Amino acid sequence: MTMRGLVKTLLWAMMVTLPFLACKRLVDTPTPQNRQTADRVFSNDAGAQEAMTGCYIDMMNTVRSLMNGGISLDAGLTSDELKCLSPALPEDSFYLDSLTPGNLVCTDLFSTAYNLIYDWNSVLAGLSTSTGVSAPVKAALQGEATFNRAVLYFYLVNLYGDVPLALGTDYAVNQKLPRMAVNSVYLQVVSDLEEAIARLPPDYPGDGERSRPNQVAARALLARVWLYEGQWAAAESMATQVIAxxxxxxxxxxxxxxxxxxxxxxxxxQPVHGRMATADAGAFLRLLAGKPNFVLTQQLSASFETGDLRKVHWTKNSLYGAYPYKYKQIAASGVPPEYEMVxxxxxxxxxxxxxxxxxxxxxxxxxxxxxxxxxxxxxxxxxxxxxxxxxxxxxxxxxxxxxxxxxxxxxxxxxxxxxxxxxIEKNPGWQAKDTLYPIPATQLLASPGMQQNPGY
CATH class of the missing domain: 1.25.40 (Serine Threonine Protein Phosphatase 5, Tetratricopeptide repeat)
Structure with a gap:
């Protein structure tokens, strides 16, 4: 299915898949009615492809979720990239390093990630019992689901440290999941990516648009994981395969x-929310009387060398400072000209x-x-x-x-x-505890025995 086809089938796909993918919290499980719906969805290739489409819609239909602009903005504010000029915005807490377990934006990053993990786990469960989906389609979709699960766990473990490792949809199991050590989560990420490389096709699905992962996308993320893990030879080898x-x-x-x-x-x-501009453009390009909500820090602005085309083309000046201008379309009708680059x-x-x-x-x-x-x-x-x-x-x-x-x-x-x-950048607000975001208070209430990150 092409991405243009994705837009055309948005309503139908949501009607078909969302009953099956409902109740997607970390501790939820499908009802028997959902199981019957899943059986119908995964009865043939077309239904399975539509279920996959529904997962991407779910991913991109929430503005500033982890996969739709949230991490670019929030982590940019937490680091030395961005400054918030609107103290009333909840994102200002990321810049000030004053996050609390009750911060709604931080909670949303965590909860939407697990909602999406439930989606991908549900797809894997549906495919595992399906007898109507053809072998090539089943393998490709399984690779796609494990790839997307790996993406989410990569960011969760880097933002929150030890996190629950949900690999299924069973309520009794998920309700009692402890936080798993970072190394264990990384082992699962590597396993998922290696499986994705083995199952994903070398070509992109549909008409070749790059909005569904192929084998190379899994290699690219695995190259990053090996770099983070200090596996230099493996990182070099995987990146070389991508570059070649x-x-x-x-x-x-x-x-x-x-x-x-x-x-x-x-x-x-591909953006699917609102008027179909990217979430990054929506965050960075909305100005009120010429004032952006978020600007580059002076340190980042000063770090560009003289003549660097990135400063010319990827930033824009205002009276309040330069702001990001990588994405240039704040609104679009029909198929958007810009996609979120992952x-x-x-x-x-x-x-x-x-x-x-x-x-x-x-x-x-x-x-x-x-x-x-x-x-x-x-x-x-x-x-x-x-x-x-x-x-x-x-x-x-x-x-x-x-x-x-x-x-x-x-x-x-x-x-x-x-x-x-x-x-230095965040003086006096920075504390060593700020290298990890707090586990949301709602998650601690839902999962007795789960421990908060130190300092919160």
Whole structure:
């Protein structure tokens, strides 16, 4: 099914799948009526594909959920990327590092992630018992579901630390799930991605739009996971496989990077909410009397080198400071011109650069780094030595991936730099406990025995 077909079948898909996917909290389980609906949905290829469509609608139909703009904004505010100019907004707590277990935005990040995990677990359960879905379609959809579950657990474990690991839809099991150690969650993420690589087709479904993951998307995320885990050789190998695929290129014009169907896109998500602009555009481009709600910090604005095309094309000035301008369409009718970019090629070059530098291949790391810099109109790096090149790569990640999917926030944490950097940027509000978000109070009430993160 094409993404244009997704829009056309929105209402039908929601009518078919939402009764089956209802009650999606962490501790919920399908009723017998839902089970019968699931049996009908997964009775043939078309029904199974529509169930998958319904999951993507669920993912993108809530503004600023974890997968629809939430992490880019909230993690940008938590790190040293963004400042909130509207204290009345609940997101200001992320900038001030004053989150509480009752913060509604933080709670929504957590709860919508588990709602979506329930969706993907439900799809896997339906496919596992189906006798009417053909083997190739079943394998592809199973790979797609495990991939999406891996994405969600990757972000949950990086935002909240130890988290419950729900792999099914059984109430009796899910109600008593403890928080699992970060390492255990990462093992599941790796397992899901390896299964996705084995099951997903090499090509994109439908007409080739990149809004449903293929095998390469799973490799791209696994390259990131291996980098985070310090598995340098594995990260380099996986990123190399992605880079070597001829379908992906760095887009010469920075204004075209985030368009639907961008050659740089490895995986995008189509907006379906409201007038169909991206959630990022809705967050960053809405101005009141010329005043944006969120602007770049002075430190981020100053970090762009002279002549960097990213500052020219991906930021916009106002009287109150520069604000993100990667997405440029605040509203659209029909099929939107921009899709939410989740995975793109530039990150893979930077993953491989960092992995190579960590392995001692400084020349190889510089070569990858310079490819990204060249697209941005910059000369080759002048960094020297392993430490200097690693610092240059971190800088490049900052200016290339700013306000995208929490990259900067997660980089500061995984590299152990959060305290040093943010104690200055957020003085006096920063505390070491702020490296993890609080477990929502509602979740603690629903799951007796679950422990809160330290300091909250």
């Amino acid at each position: 695929d001829g379908r992906y290129q760095l887009v010469a014009n920075p204004d075209s990077v985030f368009l639907a169907g961008s050659r740089e896109a490895i995986w995008q998500l 995975l793109r090629l530039a990150e893979q070059y930077l993953i491989r650069a960092e992995a190579r530098a960590q392995e001692g291949d400084v020349a190889g790391a510089m070569a990858d780094l310079n490819i990204v810099r060249a697209r941005s109109g910059l000369a080759a790096t002048t960094a020297t030595g392993q430490a200097g090149v690693l610092a240059a790569i971190l800088h490049e990640r900052r200016v290339e991936l700013f306000t995208e999917w929490g990259h900067r926030w997660l980089d500061l944490k995984r590299l152990g730099q959060a305290d040093a950097v943010l104690s």
